[in-house]
Amino acid sequence: EVQLVESGGGLVQPGGSLRLSCAASGFTFSTYAMSWVRQAPGKGLEWVSAISASGGSTYYADAVKGRFTSSRDNSKNTLYLVMHSLRAEDTAIYYCARVLGEYCSGGSCYVPAYWGQGTLVTVSS
Amino acid sequence: QSALTQPPSASGSPGQSVTISCTGTSSDVGGYNYVSWYQQHPGKAPKLMIYEVIQRPSGVPDRFSGSKSGNTASLTVSGLQAEDEATYYCGSFGGSANLVFGGGTKLTV
Numbered sequence: 001e002v003q004l005v006e007s008g009g010g011l012v013q014p015g016g017s018l019r020l021s022c023a024a025s026g027f028t029f030s031t032y033a034m035s036w037v038r039q040a041p042g043k044g045l046e047w048v049s050a051i052s053a054s055g056g057s058t059y060y061a062d063a064v065k066g067r068f069t070s071s072r073d074n075s076k077n078t079l080y081l082v083m084h085s086l087r088a089e090d091t092a093i094y095y096c097a098r099v100l101g102e103y104c105s106g107g108s109c110y111v112p113a114y115w116g117q118g119t120l121v122t123v124s125s
Numbered sequence: 126q127s128a129l130t131q132p133p134s135a136s137g138s139p140g141q142s143v144t145i146s147c148t149g150t151s152s153d154v155g156g157y158n159y160v161s162w163y164q165q166h167p168g169k170a171p172k173l174m175i176y177e178v179i180q181r182p183s184g185v186p187d188r189f190s191g192s193k194s195g196n197t198a199s200l201t202v203s204g205l206q207a208e209d210e211a212t213y214y215c216g217s218f219g220g221s222a223n224l225v226f227g228g229g230t231k232l233t234v
Binding site: 045095110117 | 214218
C-alpha cells in the first residue's frame with residue numbers, strides 16, 4: 001500500500017524558513033516523480049513543485065520560484081521541501097503526492113495520484 | 126484567480142447524473158490529454174478519480190467518467206450516491222513544466 005507521511009509544518013514568522021519532509025513507503029520510491037501541492041485554508045488546490053525520480057530535475061510554480069527548493073533522498077525514501085522568505089500567503093496545508101506511473105515523461109509527470117494527509121504551515125507574526 | 130474555471134457548485138438527487146465542467150485554454154486543457162479530476166471530502170486529502178481525460182484508476186467506480194471537447198473538460202457522475210457529496214477539482218498539465226487546477230466545484234447530493 002502506498003503511504004506518504006508529511007511532517008515539519010508549524011507556525012513560522014514572515015520571512016522565516018521551514019523544511020517539510022515526506023516519508024514514502026509501499027513502493028519503489030526512486031522510480032517515481034513526486035510533487036508538492038498546497039491548499040490555503042478554505043481555498044482550492046495549488047501546485048507548488050515537481051521533482052523527477054532521480055531528483056536531477058525540479059520545477060516550481062512562479063509563486064514560489066527562488067524561495068522554495070524541492071529535493072529527495074532516494075536512499076531514505078524521503079522527499080523534502082525547503083521554504084525560505086515565507087509570506088502570509090504561503091499559509092496552507094502542504095501535500096506531497098506521487099505520480100501515477102513509474103518513469104513518467106512529459107505531462108504524465110503532472111498527475112498527482114497518491115496523496116499524503118498533509119502538513120499545515122502557518123506564516124504569521 | 127484559478128487557472129481553470131469550474132462552477133462553484135452543482136447538485137443532484139440520488140440516482141441522477143450530474144456533469145461538472147472545467148474550462149481552460151489551448152495552452153492547457155485544449156492542448157494536452159492530461160486532464161485529471163480529484164474528489165476531496167472535508168478534512169481529507171484529494172483522491173484521483175480520472176486521469177488522462179477519460180481513464181479511471183483502479184478502484185474508482187465506473188459511475189465516474191470524463192470527457193473533453195476543445196478547451197473544456199467534463200466530469201460526469203452517474204447514479205449519484207450520498208458518498209459522492211464532496212468538492213471536485215480538475216487539473217491539467219499546462220506545458221512549460223507546470224500543473225494548473227480549477228477552483229473546485231462543491232457537489233451536493
